Amino acid sequence: MTSALLAFDRAGDRLFDSLRRAAAGRLPSLSALETPAWLGLAVAIAAWAAMVLFSEPWGRLWGTGQDARCYYQATLADPYLHSDWNDPIAYVYSPAFLQLVTPLTALPWQAFMAAWTALLLAAVRFLTGPRLLVAGLLFPFTAMEVAGGNISLLLAAAIVLGFRWPAAWSIVLLTKITPGVGLLWFAVRREWRALAIALGATAVIAAGSFVLLPDQWRTWVEVVARNVAAGKNGTWASLPIPLLVRLPLAVAIIVWGARTDRAWTVPLASMVALPAFWYGGLSMLLAVIPLLPGRGLERYAPAVAAAGRPRTRSAMITAPARNTAAPAQNGAAAPNGPASAPPTAGPTTPAA
Template sequence: MSRRDRALLLAGATVAAAALTWFATIWHAFFDLSIYDGAVSYWLRDGGMIYDWLRLESRYGFTYPPFAAFLMAPMAYLPWPLVIVVACVATVVTTALIVWWVFGPAIRRHGRPPAFMAALTLLAVAVFEPMRETFVFGQVNTLLLAVVAADLLFLVARGSRWAGVGVGLAMAVKLTPGVFLLWLLVTRRWRAAAVATGTAAAATLLAAAAAPDMSREFWTSAIFDTNRVGTLAFVSNQSLQGVVARLSPAASPVWGLLLAAAALAVWAWRVRRADVPAGLALTGVLGCLVSPVTWVHHLVWLLPAFLLVVERGLGGERRLLWFAGVSWALMCSRVVWIWERNPAGPVGFLGSNLYVWISVALLFLVPPRRGAGLSDRAGTVRAWAYPRN
């Protein structure tokens, strides 16, 4: 491909990504970010209980632990446009870091030139529906994924005494990343698991000491209020529990638990043979499947899995490249929303749960290890030699 052709391809992809993001931004208008901003402003500027605040004409309020509220506290003193700018920049930067950390070896190995492949990869990520949703809702998903990825790929992989800190901090901000503590335990990284647990506990206790009433409200009441997060059967809930809820609103949640247990068994079987990047990818997939609520924007946790599948596909396994390409296109298309109002019938069942089926496939298809020669030339520890602690 000539330099002119590469420039035209990048220009076209950039315009497409910008247009999709712009229209999505108009539609969603940083809805979740406005909840964070309104809730912390109500708490710090009006003296109210953060978990009592609800967005105007909605039932949605602040759902994160108190430690997250302290991290978001600066929002209360910044003008709304600046809050949006900071959130957007943080999302873009953390996304770029995640892509480079996970997919960098493939970019250096297959990119001609590497800068072109890196730019094209970022544009492909930008049109991925979970990434678009994270950006335009103003969600924190990529920030948490970046913290966990940095911990696993650099601290855990190198046997650092600080390994587990990132997982612990992410757990203190949001409960879902706790699935990575399970990964540390299953792979017998006892010290890192202890550090993660201690970090999460310390952050939680620190928040409790600073705001005891808020902590009491969250851990005894708000955490159990499922009305604050939405309806399980809503098509945006692309978890196994969402599959059960759409199949029959009256179905017992036990069925969802049984499916989650099956996913957990497959994950445990696969992850014990996996290196750290694959462990990151597989555990991100597991978290999406077993969480009671996995909104579409939560599916950014699938990003490492997709990147590793593409990397292996570029290395010669074309079936994986085809799977990644077709699945990626489907997850850029918003196709599940066709069945937003009526997921009934065989076609509705298959279509409304499409992202769940892709997640299940990824649980089986993520390569457990990178092949020889894919290590970072700058000195990153070889994937197959990652120590355990």
């Protein structure tokens, strides 16, 4: 089993190195995409104003808030009135999420869009930081998500926060469900406490919500079962790659990333495991940024940053053991070889 895992690690390392070499010189570095913080703020304000302005009247060509309307129109009394996979205003998330956003739905539609868009833009700012905000907002799939009002950006932020506060995973599990495959990170690394917190928090929220809305929860289970079959081949707005194909790939990415201290693989795998691979779902790639060394990894996943090494974990496992025998007195050779100076600690760089 150990040999198989080491072979898996090495195969993943080779593939990643090949992709990195292929991208070298073809893609700009993050540093090259940085702009002054004030410019990012200006672009964000302009984007917010445009999203709010074009949200009214609802349903017009090139209007905004198509996905946000799904959450706005749903009611706690009958949340799944519109729940077919291809219904433009389908609400298919758990009753718990609707209970969370219901206070906002009391607002007029355009006021709701103002608040909702501000929340999405705040998520982008969190993921990119101030100097990459312009690049993040101009990333086509991010612009698509902000305009549509889907929750992919909120899930991306929750995944990043989930490294430090695992309860944040509850928003993932109580909405799109399958991106929760990212929790395998904790299982592979045997971080059982973090996994228990994530699952426990989700269970507590679900139980409390069920007490208040038991019939709606039963209906939601039926909606999920119905839409699993209906959405297995994607929709007009998603890549036609079935979840059955993508899910094993997501698992492989998570396992490799967890074994080699690459936290950025978690949002990548969660994106791959979306129920439908929406084009706008690619905006979740922004969550890779704060999980890179020097970009936020030390803040949100300090344990991973501390464990990061120039070599992968598999290389550390297969490296020869260090000779720890004490040298003989009077300069004589130690039993296992010649005496040597103690190793000097040097700077290490977490695995990219």
